[in-house]
Amino acid sequence: MTDFKVIAHEIASQEGCTTLGLVGSAEERYPLYQIKRGRGKKVLISAGVHGDEPAGVHAILRFLKEEIQKYEDRFEFTIFPCMNPYGLVKSTKRNAQDLNINRQFKEGSAAEEVNLIRAQLEEYEFTMDLHETGPDSFMDPDEPSEEHPSAFYLWETCEDKDLRVGTEIVKNIEKMGLPVCKWPTIYDDINNGGVIWYPENCGTPIYAAGTTFEAYLHAHHTKQAFTIETPSGWKLKDRILAHIVSLRTVLDKK
Numbered sequence: 012m013t014d015f016k017v018i019a020h021e022i023a024s025q026e027g028c029t030t031l032g033l034v035g036s037a038e039e040r041y042p043l044y045q046i047k048r049g050r051g052k053k054v055l056i057s058a059g060v061h062g063d064e065p066a067g068v069h070a071i072l073r074f075l076k077e078e079i080q081k082y083e084d085r086f087e088f089t090i091f092p093c094m095n096p097y098g099l100v101k102s103t104k105r106n107a108q109d110l111n112i113n114r115q116f117k118e119g120s121a122a123e124e125v126n127l128i129r130a131q132l133e134e135y136e137f138t139m140d141l142h143e144t145g146p147d148s149f150m151d152p153d154e155p156s157e158e159h160p161s162a163f164y165l166w167e168t169c170e171d172k173d174l175r176v177g178t179e180i181v182k183n184i185e186k187m188g189l190p191v192c193k194w195p196t197i198y199d200d201i202n203n204g205g206v207i208w209y210p211e212n213c214g215t216p217i218y219a220a221g222t223t224f225e226a227y228l229h230a231h232h233t234k235q236a237f238t239i240e241t242p243s244g245w246k247l248k249d250r251i252l253a254h255i256v257s258l259r260t261v262l263d264k265k
């Protein structure tokens with residue numbers, strides 16, 4: 012189990028941190044945090060949508076500690092560092108109501124986390140949601156899957172091909188000596204050397220439903236939405252590094 016108390020204390024002590032509300036079960040409520048920092052182009056960074064994918068939460072804390080100063084005069088950051096705190100505490104993908112938050116981005120969602128976050132959303136230059144892939148990642152009864160990548164990959168939803176930076180993210184990940192998934196398809200989506208470009212390479216019905224955070228953000232709040240995936244089998248330090256390299260690559264391009 013991830014020590015949520017330590018993480019929550021670290022998040023809460025960040026400059027610009029507010030609590031949007033408490034979420035979880037009737038007995039166990041945990042704060043849903045938002046951090047606002049900087050000035051300039053608006054960007055959104057999020058992690059911990061799935062509670063059993065902790066690397067993104069740690070990567071955001073590392074970014075806040077070591078890197079955000081370099082970017083604060085060019086970007087206004089909105090950060091949701093831990094979108095499913097109950098899931099993180101329990102090390103489960105779903106929230107306390109047994110909902111996959113990443114299928115709940117819609118009007119009248121039953122997920123309280125989603126409703127608190129939707130109320131905060133603005134228009135962003137880009138968005139980046141940090142996830143992890145492992146044997147449990149797609150273990151929803153309605154989404155069976157046979158194979159799971161054990162290397163890095165990402166989704167980039169962006170119609171404008173000139174804006175896309177997925178290939179550069181992959182190059183920078185490989186420069187760090189970290190492996191990238193080169194399968195021709197990942198979960199039925201077409202994979203281009205580690206990047207799945209939406210909308211044209213979408214092969215699963217999940218995205219078309221429009222209720223993932225990435226799909227919702229692209230439909231309503233940004234032209235360019237990323238979902239980063241690190242394999243849960245890697246060492247935590249490498250997973251954190253891969254998330255930070257991904258974020259840095261896009262920020263440095265803007």
Ligand SMILES: [Zn+2]
Pocket residue numbers: 060061064142143148
């Ligand atoms: Zn995930």
